[in-house]
Amino acid sequence: MPAGATPADRVTSIADLADISPDMSTRIVNALNSAVMSRGSEPTRIQLDTAYDPARRDLKVVIIASPRDAAGVLQILQAVLEAVR
Secondary structure, eight states, X not given: OOTTOOOOOOEEXXXXXXXXXXXXXXXXXXXXXXXXXXXXXXXXXXXEEEEEETTTTEEEEEEEEOHHHHHHHHHHHHHHHHHHO
């Protein structure tokens, strides 16, 4: 951490999404990645990781960010789920 910088509060959220088709998985991941990348460079970084299991048809979304940013990504995830289901 650079001198004079204060540590940022971070939260880790894991969403485990069931019965997701490969197409739905792609749409969800693309939407989340686009939303995170559109933020540009900000002091607080959002880390977004996803893992899709085609045999189980489940998608895991891991979000590591400030509480506010994590909540924003979860709201986007909810909106995308409502649109694709």
